[in-house]
Amino acid sequence: MADSKSSDANSKGIVSPAASESERAAEAALRPRQLSEFVGQETVRSQLSLVLEAAVARGKTPDHVLLSGPPGLGKTTLSMIIAAEVNGSLRLTSGPAIQNPGDLAAVLSSLQENDVLFIDEIHRLARTAEEMLYLAMEDFRVDVMVGKGPGATSIPLPLPPFTVVGATTRAGLLPAPLRDRFGFTGHLEYYEEEELALIVTRNAVKLQANLEADAAHEIASRSRGTPRIANRLLRRVQDWAQVRGNGVLDLAAARAALDVFEVDRRGLDRLDRAVLEAVCVRFRGGPVGLTTLAVSVGEEPETVETVAEPYLVREGFLVRTPRGRAATRLAFDHLGLPGPAPEETLFG
Numbered sequence: 158m159a160d161s162k163s164s165d166a167n168s169k170g171i172v173s174p175a176a177s178e179s180e181r182a183a184e185a186a187l188r189p190r191q192l193s194e195f196v197g198q199e200t201v202r203s204q205l206s207l208v209l210e211a212a213v214a215r216g217k218t219p220d221h222v223l224l225s226g227p228p229g230l231g232k233t234t235l236s237m238i239i240a241a242e243v244n245g246s247l248r249l250t251s252g253p254a255i256q257n258p259g260d261l262a263a264v265l266s267s268l269q270e271n272d273v274l275f276i277d278e279i280h281r282l283a284r285t286a287e288e289m290l291y292l293a294m295e296d297f298r299v300d301v302m303v304g305k306g307p308g309a310t311s312i313p314l315p316l317p318p319f320t321v322v323g324a325t326t327r328a329g330l331l332p333a334p335l336r337d338r339f340g341f342t343g344h345l346e347y348y349e350e351e352e353l354a355l356i357v358t359r360n361a362v363k364l365q366a367n368l369e370a371d372a373a374h375e376i377a378s379r380s381r382g383t384p385r386i387a388n389r390l391l392r393r394v395q396d397w398a399q400v401r402g403n404g405v406l407d408l409a410a411a412r413a414a415l416d417v418f419e420v421d422r423r424g425l426d427r428l429d430r431a432v433l434e435a436v437c438v439r440f441r442g443g444p445v446g447l448t449t450l451a452v453s454v455g456e457e458p459e460t461v462e463t464v465a466e467p468y469l470v471r472e473g474f475l476v477r478t479p480r481g482r483a484a485t486r487l488a489f490d491h492l493g494l495p496g497p498a499p500e501e502t503l504f505g
């Protein structure tokens with residue numbers, strides 16, 4: 158899954174929901190292997206468990222599954238669990254890796270019965286490959302074109318029954334005919350602090366780290382509702398405890414480590430705070446246009462828009478208005494700043 162989503166993840170900082178390739182390797186050791194070990198997402202978990210149990214009882218492959226939701230919430234992990242529950246092998250690919258129908262035909266023709274084909278970022282699949290995927294999902298068949306020009310013929314190649322698990326951060330971008338071919342769609346939500354604390358507590362055992370309960374909550378509260386970030390912060394706290402502390406991951410170690418990495422108590426990092434400070438101070442609460450804002454913090458507009466802004470908006474620090482980005486009262490309070498003067502009302 159080497160693609161744009163993961164390759165530049167490191168440059169986006171410690172609270173980025175995306176993962177680099179090397180981080181994915183570290184994550185592999187922490188993945189839950191069974192649905193029962195998968196924390197949270199009660200609705201998706203119970204629905205999926207029913208779909209899988211019924212399919213296994215019937216001796217059939219389950220319906221195709223579409224998982225939507227922001228990065229780092231467990232879509233890849235769920236696809237691995239699905240493969241394990243149906244005793245199939247998992248094949249991983251992604252929309253951007255499939256540039257044309259030939260790429261897809263190569264993947265499809267190597268599938269075995271019961272395999273789970275995980276297509277990450279399925280909304281970025283080449284349009285020319287979509288028709289082939291429709292046929293494969295519906296009739297378990299690909300039509301391979303042999304020859305060129307008027308003499309070209311299409312030879313149907315039957316496929317063994319398999320399950321597609323599509324993952325997308327943008328379900329709305331999926332063409333309706335593709336969406337309709339998934340028998341089950343699950344939407345993953347951000348996690349509660351309690352759930353993240355449970356995830357890091359379990360993972361500390363896997364990492365042979367001595368994590369205390371209040372430190373687990375401290376990590377969870379700064380993880381932006383995202384298990385990937387929680388696991389990353391856990392590893393940094395473990396580093397700190399080992400090198401600067403006494404080996405125990407207690408509350409003091411968690412706070413000290415997260416201060417070193419500049420993740421504040423609401424999970425904001427250096428860039429998030431720089432953006433908020435620019436809007437609150439330099440632009441007096443806004444509204445300010447994206448490009449102007451990006452220049453003032455020395456970043457590309459795309460970085461501000463895709464890395465900092467979603468969380469700041471989600472948490473109510475920033476609002477998007479037709480005239481640009483504006484800070485809320487919460488932003489001023491968080492930075493310890495007095496609000497704008499009465500004549501400069503919030504949101505202009």
Ligand SMILES: Nc1ncnc2c1ncn2[C@@H]1O[C@H](COP(=O)(O)OP(=O)(O)OP(=O)(O)O)[C@@H](O)[C@H]1O
Pocket residue numbers: 174175176184185187188189194195196197198227228229230231232233234235277324356384385388
């Ligand atoms: N519910 C959960 N319980 C325990 N660990 C979880 C859970 N969800 C995610 N994780 C952990 O968080 C990390 C990221 O999860 P995963 O790779 O499945 O996310 P993703 O949604 O597929 O992200 P991306 O879209 O970037 O591929 C993994 O280490 C995974 O084990």
